[in-house]
Amino acid sequence: MLEDKIKKVIRDVHDFPKKGIVFKDITPILSKPELVHEIIEKLKDQVAHLKIDAIACIESRGFWFGTILAYEMSLPIIPIRKKGKLPHKTVSVEYDLEYGSATIEAHDDAIGKGVNILIHDDLLATGGTASAAADLIIQSGGIVAGFSFLVDLTFLKGKERLRSYSPNMISLIEY
Amino acid sequence: MLEDKIKKVIRDVHDFPKKGIVFKDITPILSKPELVHEIIEKLKDQVAHLKIDAIACIESRGFWFGTILAYEMSLPIIPIRKKGKLPHKTVSVEYDLEYGSATIEAHDDAIGKGVNILIHDDLLATGGTASAAADLIIQSGGIVAGFSFLVDLTFLKGKERLRSYSPNMISLIEY
Numbered sequence: 001m002l003e004d005k006i007k008k009v010i011r012d013v014h015d016f017p018k019k020g021i022v023f024k025d026i027t028p029i030l031s032k033p034e035l036v037h038e039i040i041e042k043l044k045d046q047v048a049h050l051k052i053d054a055i056a057c058i059e060s061r062g063f064w065f066g067t068i069l070a071y072e073m074s075l076p077i078i079p080i081r082k083k084g085k086l087p088h089k090t091v092s093v094e095y096d097l098e099y100g101s102a103t104i105e106a107h108d109d110a111i112g113k114g115v116n117i118l119i120h121d122d123l124l125a126t127g128g129t130a131s132a133a134a135d136l137i138i139q140s141g142g143i144v145a146g147f148s149f150l151v152d153l154t155f156l157k158g159k160e161r162l163r164s165y166s167p168n169m170i171s172l173i174e175y
Numbered sequence: 176m177l178e179d180k181i182k183k184v185i186r187d188v189h190d191f192p193k194k195g196i197v198f199k200d201i202t203p204i205l206s207k208p209e210l211v212h213e214i215i216e217k218l219k220d221q222v223a224h225l226k227i228d229a230i231a232c233i234e235s236r237g238f239w240f241g242t243i244l245a246y247e248m249s250l251p252i253i254p255i256r257k258k259g260k261l262p263h264k265t266v267s268v269e270y271d272l273e274y275g276s277a278t279i280e281a282h283d284d285a286i287g288k289g290v291n292i293l294i295h296d297d298l299l300a301t302g303g304t305a306s307a308a309a310d311l312i313i314q315s316g317g318i319v320a321g322f323s324f325l326v327d328l329t330f331l332k333g334k335e336r337l338r339s340y341s342p343n344m345i346s347l348i349e350y
Contacts, residue, residue, distance in 0.1 A: 011263060013262040013263050016262040017259075017262070023262045025262045025263055027254060027261065027262075027263070027282060027285070030242075030251065030252040030253070030254060031229075031251040031252070031253070031285060032251065033245070033246070033249040033250055033251055034249075036246060036252070037246070037249070040246070054206075059235055060234055060235045060238060060256070060260070063235060063238040063239060063242070064238060064242050064252070064254070067205075067238070067239050067242055067243055068242055068243055068246045070208070071208070071211060071212070071215070071243045071246070071247075072246075074208040074209075074212070075208055076205065076206040076207065076208055077205035077206070077211070077239070078205070078206070079202060079205060079239070081235070084192075085235070086202065087188040087191040087192070087198045087200045087202075088186065088188050088200055088202070107202060110202070110206060
């Protein structure tokens with residue numbers, strides 16, 4: 001099964017980004033082109049029933065599979081980046097982290113009114129970043145068509161947090 | 176011509192990231208799936224004669240077209256990231272910026288010995304980051320197969336700096 005193949009390749013890195021955290025490192029997947037192709041096929045299948053006009057890809061790890069998925073589906077890519085990285089006029093949302101806060105941005109002309117947008121990131125943890133991305137889309141007049149992740153750390157209950165934005169929450173593998 | 180189409184879409188942003196700089200914003204390309212497809216076809220054509228075993232994509236803008244190009248060519252993706260972003264054991268190269276310095280990293284098992292690697296980034300300016308990426312590859316026993324950029328700011332003479340690594344320096348459009 002694809003799920004098992006992916007789990008075999010994902011690498012646990014202890015104490016990253018800080019002590020006590022076991023980080024799921026998906027970069028070994030990138031060195032296996034056949035696996036990347038299988039994953040893209042699966043991600044595509046998972047969202048085939050949704051109405052999607054564009055894919056919002058969250059910096060930076062969300063750029064890897066998000067841009068390829070958009071390419072494969074011939075859809076526009078909306079880059080969602082950390083504060084100060086996008087050069088033109090932006091819309092932004094600030095959100096709370098465990099300690100402090102973070103801000104994500106999109107170009108203000110990147111999210112069209114009434115456009116159905118799939119939000120993609122590599123990994124769903126508490127859902128803080130993904131819900132901020134959803135707020136950004138709604139604030140700009142877009143519609144959250146759903147969420148797509150490679151990995152869902154289910155014990156952090158991210159999907160519960162995202163449910164109010166869209167019932168369409170898809171992940172390839174769960175821990 | 177594709178070059179003209181791209182130039183029409185790229186947006187000049189004045190005083191980004193700091194006063195006096197005219198930044199070439201390629202994000203409007205991402206909203207045009209057909210143009211993205213044409214660009215990937217062209218990038219692929221440009222490197223078709225080279226022996227390439229993997230594509231090193233430079234964070235973050237190099238991830239956009241670099242990962243798609245690798246996907247389209249069924250090649251491994253080697254992410255080159257800023258210091259502290261890659262979770263596992265890394266190799267790194269520090270290089271000078273106009274003010275201060277920066278460090279880029281790759282996972283130490285991502286670059287195989289004798290592997291022919293194409294370095295991709297969105298834009299070539301002075302070539303500082305690209306040459307640091309080349310140093311990283313050589314230091315790890317890899318071979319620099321060439322460089323691929325969307326944009327070359329020719330007045331900054333980046334290609335002169337990169338020539339010693341590989342004669343294969345390809346860009347889609349020049350300013």
